[in-house]
Amino acid sequence: EVQLVESGGGLVQPGRSLRLSCAASGFSLDDYAMHWVRQAPGKGLEWVSGISWNSGSIGYADSVKGRFTISRDNAENSLYLQMNSLRAEDTALYYCAKGNLAIVQGDFDYWGQGTLVTVSS
Amino acid sequence: QSALTQPPSVSGSPGQAVTISCTGISSDVGSYARFSWYQQSPGTAPKLIIYEVTNRPSGVPDRFSGSKSGNTASLTISGLQAEDEGDYYCSSYTTNSTSWVFGGGTKLTVL
Numbered sequence: 448e449v450q451l452v453e454s455g456g457g458l459v460q461p462g463r464s465l466r467l468s469c470a471a472s473g474f475s476l477d478d479y480a481m482h483w484v485r486q487a488p489g490k491g492l493e494w495v496s497g498i499s500w501n502s503g504s505i506g507y508a509d510s511v512k513g514r515f516t517i518s519r520d521n522a523e524n525s526l527y528l529q530m531n532s533l534r535a536e537d538t539a540l541y542y543c544a545k546g547n548l549a550i551v552q553g554d555f556d557y558w559g560q561g562t563l564v565t566v567s568s
Numbered sequence: 569q570s571a572l573t574q575p576p577s578v579s580g581s582p583g584q585a586v587t588i589s590c591t592g593i594s595s596d597v598g599s600y601a602r603f604s605w606y607q608q609s610p611g612t613a614p615k616l617i618i619y620e621v622t623n624r625p626s627g628v629p630d631r632f633s634g635s636k637s638g639n640t641a642s643l644t645i646s647g648l649q650a651e652d653e654g655d656y657y658c659s660s661y662t663t664n665s666t667s668w669v670f671g672g673g674t675k676l677t678v679l
Contacts, residue, residue: 491571492608492614
């Protein structure tokens with residue numbers, strides 16, 4: 448059974464940093480691209496970033512480019528999102544999502560339950 | 569990376585059919601087969617219900633179907649059931665920016 452478990456969320460002040468993690472199980476992580484998708488309270492889904500199976504292709508939403516960094520450790524079955532210079536508008540539930548292909552062009556076939564990030568002073 | 573355009577809400581009675589549209593531009597919806605639909609019930613994570621425009625993952629009822637024409641894609645739910653209530657999101661890969669974009673979401677109400 449595919450499982451994705453996010454962690455690392457919490458309350459953080461504007462301008463500070465936070466690192467999210469996603470622990471994957473039930474499939475071979477190194478066969479698939481992975482993504483982060485967020486959802487602000489009461490709002491819709493927003494794709495944040497995606498990374499191919501071998502980290503050779505990485506993409507970011509314009510809203511986080513230059514501030515967020517996605518990475519993965521296939522040996523540890525983990526996906527990460529380093530978030531720097533956080534802003535109030537980054538407040539959201541952050542989902543880890545598995546792509547259905549090794550490349551980032553694949554659709555998101557499994558999702559975790561999310562970890563909540565709140566940016567506030 | 570502009571969001572795709574979906575109607576804010578649709579509704580239908582049990583047994584009826586409803587269609588949710590998703591409009592983009594030539595570099596996203598119009599140009600690629602990497603297009604999907606997601607269902608989100610309150611308090612839960614999104615669930616993939618249509619991928620690559622028309623395909624259903626295992627376990628998704630055949631009442632759900634997808635199509636695309638030009639820059640507009642559609643999700644049709646036939647034989648509406650109460651359990652179909654929730655929010656529906658479309659998503660497309662964009663060829664000119666190596667990124668994905670979601671629609672704003674459509675709230676489906678079963679009357």
